[in-house]
Amino acid sequence: MTDTLEAIGTDLRNAFVAVIDALPDGPPTPTPLSLQLDINRVIASRLLNAIAQRDPYEVLHRLPGPNSLRAIVDAATQFDVSRTDCDAAHHAIDRFAGIIRDQFGTRSALNAAISAQNAGLQQRFEASSRYHVYKGMRQVLGVAADVWLTSMTFVPSHADDEFLDITTIHGALGMRRLRPDANVSFTFGPPHHGPNDPPELDRSPVGLQEFYTNRPATLATHLEDGRLVHRLVEDSIGRHAVVDMLAVSHNARGSLRYATPERRRGGVALFADIPVKTLICDALLHKDAFPGAEPEFIAYNPGARGPANPNDPSRDRDRIDVPERIESLGTAADRFNVACLPNYASMVARVCAKLKHAPDDFRVYRMQMAYPVHGFQFVMAFDAPTRH
Structure with missing residues (x-):
């Protein structure tokens, strides 16, 4: 199958390079080509962009559809384009249309299949697909935000040497309701705990409102099923x-x-509770928290089975392959400078002061994602050290 797709992409590129090169007035740009052939400028731009690619899968992904390609060839026949070149283009288009119809059913299914052929193509396909999910979910749920932040700080517990204390900045920035009836809330707490070890949660008295760039939301907070629930009340x-x-x-x-x-691994597990444009997930680790460990990024589609535990191999079948990776920022001086979070460094400093630590005490790992799929679970998993 991949050999056939590669051949079709190569043939389409060669055929349309020949057709376009045969047109008068030299190498075209989108606007002159659209006027010359009386076609839509967007279609002209997509064609020129596609045939400029060397990778046949990139060509297939970027080309207009078969009907648009046929219209281009038909329009080119009125110029000094040879019958041989036009026939070669029509033959390549027929193969393109045939494999869409017979093997994939739709153009979007073809694009999904070829997206795995190179990293750049997969990333663009993922981003485009997730953007459409974001647009749909913000209408369904009646709420959306610019940024979802989960910034989780791990320090050894003063009360019990066997544990780490976790302090988390989390929530939405640049959020607005699209409908007055939309219920907006987000939760904090471990997704997995036994009946005999309930989490010791509290809403920290640390305030961050002075670092906001928009008006502070009015929240009501309560404890529910071992988790803190923060609800928008306006x-x-x-x-x-x-x-x-x-x-x-x-x-x-x-x-x-x-x-x-x-339990061999611990770390950050989160859901973006509302549709957002950008997800920022940071793990701030004290030197004695997961020493020497490098994280694995895991995305789950948990479905009816609920939140996934990265220590449970039975949940591996719920994993989703995504192109994003975790960035190790170490203790770089600018590691808290994030364009979409203009006052993030000040927020971290405020939380660290409450913990009686300096920001320099923490190494940072970051995962940044555009248009995270609502309902997916994202995990930054670190191997825990062995007790000596």
Whole structure:
């Protein structure tokens, strides 16, 4: 199959290079070509962009559809383009249309299949697909935001040497309701805990509102099923009703410090509770938290089985392959400079002061994603050290 697709992409590129080169007035740009052939400028731009590629899969992904390609060849026949070149183009188009119809059913299915052929193509396909999901979910749920932030700090617990305390900045920035009836809330707490070890959660008294770039949202917070639930209690809508909605939550003894047979890994697990344009997920690790470990990024489609535990191999079948990777920022001086979070460094400094640590005490790992799929779970998993 891949050999056939590669051949079709190569033949289409060669055929249309010949057709376009045969047109008068030299190498065209989109606007002159659209006027010359009386075609849509967007179609002309897509064609020229596609045939400029060397990778046949890039050509297939970028080309207009078969009907548009046929219209281009038919329009080119009125100029000094040879019958041989036009026939070669029509033959390549017929093969293109045939494999879409007979093997894939739709053009979007073809694009999905070829997206795995190179990293750049997969990343663009993922971003485009996730953008469409974002647009749909913001209408369905009646809410959207510019940024979702989860910034989780791990420090050894003073109360119990076997545990790490977790303090988290989390929530939405640049958020607005699209409908007054939309229920907006987000939760904090470990997705997995036994009945005999409930988490010790509280909403930290640390305030971050002075670092917001929009009006602070009014929140009501309560404990539900071992998790903190923060709910937006106002119902303003409209383009000027944009709010920032962050909470700082603290989970004493939130994570085992050392590996056990049942739990070899710990780290960050999150859901973006509303549709957002950008997800920022940071893990801030004290030198004695997961020492020497490098994280694995895992995306899950948990479905009806609920939040996934990265220590449970049965959940591997729920994994989703995504192109994003974790960036190790170490202790670089600019590691808290994030364009979409203009006051993030000040927020981190405020939380660190509450923990009686300096920001320099923490190494940072970051995962940044455009248009994370609502309902997916994202995990940054670190191997826990062995207790000596």
